[in-house]
Amino acid sequence: MLDKIIRIATRQSPLALWQAQYVQTRLMACHPGLQVELVPMVTKGDIILDTPLAKVGGKGLFVKELELAMLDGRADIAVHSMKDVPVEFPEGLGLVTICEREDPRDAFVSNHYASLADLPHGSIVGTSSLRRQCQLRQKRPDLQIRDLRGNVGTRLSKLDNGEYDAIILAVAGLKRLGLEDRIRAALTPEECLPAVGQGAVGIECRLDDQITRDLLAPLAHRETTLRVQAERAMNMRLEGGCQVPIGSYAELEGNELWLRALVGAPDGSQMVCGERRGPSENAESMGVDLAEELLANGAREILHEVYQGNAPK
Numbered sequence: 001m002l003d004k005i006i007r008i009a010t011r012q013s014p015l016a017l018w019q020a021q022y023v024q025t026r027l028m029a030c031h032p033g034l035q036v037e038l039v040p041m042v043t044k045g046d047i048i049l050d051t052p053l054a055k056v057g058g059k060g061l062f063v064k065e066l067e068l069a070m071l072d073g074r075a076d077i078a079v080h081s082m083k084d085v086p087v088e089f090p091e092g093l094g095l096v097t098i099c100e101r102e103d104p105r106d107a108f109v110s111n112h113y114a115s116l117a118d119l120p121h122g123s124i125v126g127t128s129s130l131r132r133q134c135q136l137r138q139k140r141p142d143l144q145i146r147d148l149r150g151n152v153g154t155r156l157s158k159l160d161n162g163e164y165d166a167i168i169l170a171v172a173g174l175k176r177l178g179l180e181d182r183i184r185a186a187l188t189p190e191e192c193l194p195a196v197g198q199g200a201v202g203i204e205c206r207l208d209d210q211i212t213r214d215l216l217a218p219l220a221h222r223e224t225t226l227r228v229q230a231e232r233a234m235n236m237r238l239e240g241g242c243q244v245p246i247g248s249y250a251e252l253e254g255n256e257l258w259l260r261a262l263v264g265a266p267d268g269s270q271m272v273c274g275e276r277r278g279p280s281e282n283a284e285s286m287g288v289d290l291a292e293e294l295l296a297n298g299a300r301e302i303l304h305e306v307y308q309g310n311a312p313k
């Protein structure tokens with residue numbers, strides 16, 4: 001085992017590098033003598049930074065190159081933010097390990113206002129997430145939502161330039177980058193239901209690479225895995241493939257899983273919500289059941305409209 005090397009395919013944004021280094025450090029701590037190297041890569045998503053994600057084909061853009069590297073044998077694993085991992089994997093690859101979740105909430109970030117409630121009528125809020133957009137619009141139809149893309153650092157500098165009165169980012173990303181002091185308020189799940197998998201880091205590898213899978217096993221976090229499984233099962237049944245106005249958030253109290261989800265029209269005009277409680281063994285079936293309930297209650301029409309609007313021309 002001592003001559004084994006694990007190569008981690010990673011994007012080069014500060015957040016991606018943080019996550020890859022986190023897995024590198026943990027693997028080396030669990031397996032003294034194991035060599036773990038980073039293989040930095042550029043993905044299409046990193047190149048097309050000025051177009052709203054929903055219009056360029058969604059989050060898959062950030063993972064395709066990493067997956068090719070694993071299939072070619074140039075890398076062994078890829079580390080992802082779970083919320084950016086598409087629901088389906090190429091043949092031969094799969095998500096094998098989910099690590100302990102960081103704070104899953106969204107953060108309200110502003111240089112002038114302490115909270116969403118403090119924002120004056122008509123304020124400009126930056127986010128490119130349809131999920132954040134629809135929840136903000138539903139509570140505050142007066143706000144002007146403007147697109148905001150780029151790495152966390154880029155987004156913060158756009159706020160600091162005065163282009164926005166406030167922006168919404170994930171708490172987890174800000175904490176990981178040591179930017180926690182920029183958070184003015186964390187939005188509760190009632191204010192803004194988080195995205196599927198938000199705050200959790202997951203590891204993808206070749207499914208037939210049993211040695212690597214065994215080495216990754218100690219990094220898995222049971223509670224996070226159950227929560228994210230429920231959230232992803234919900235998303236998968238909704239066929240939430242590209243960027244979508246879907247929130248899905250599970251909490252675990254003892255063995256009881258509490259899954260909440262919503263599908264909203266991006267303009268905030270409609271929102272379908274639901275929840276399920278049940279034993280954690282049923283994480284995936286709860287997700288599927290809840291998705292079916294939402295579809296029957298109007299989510300099908302909302303998603304159909306969103307996908308049509310985003311269809312590649």
Ligand SMILES: NCc1[nH]cc(CCC(=O)O)c1CC(=O)O
Binds near residue numbers: 084152170173200201
């Ligand atoms: N969409 C980009 C992205 N993907 C993962 C995170 C960080 C938080 C996480 O790990 O969920 C972010 C930044 C953000 O949404 O603010």
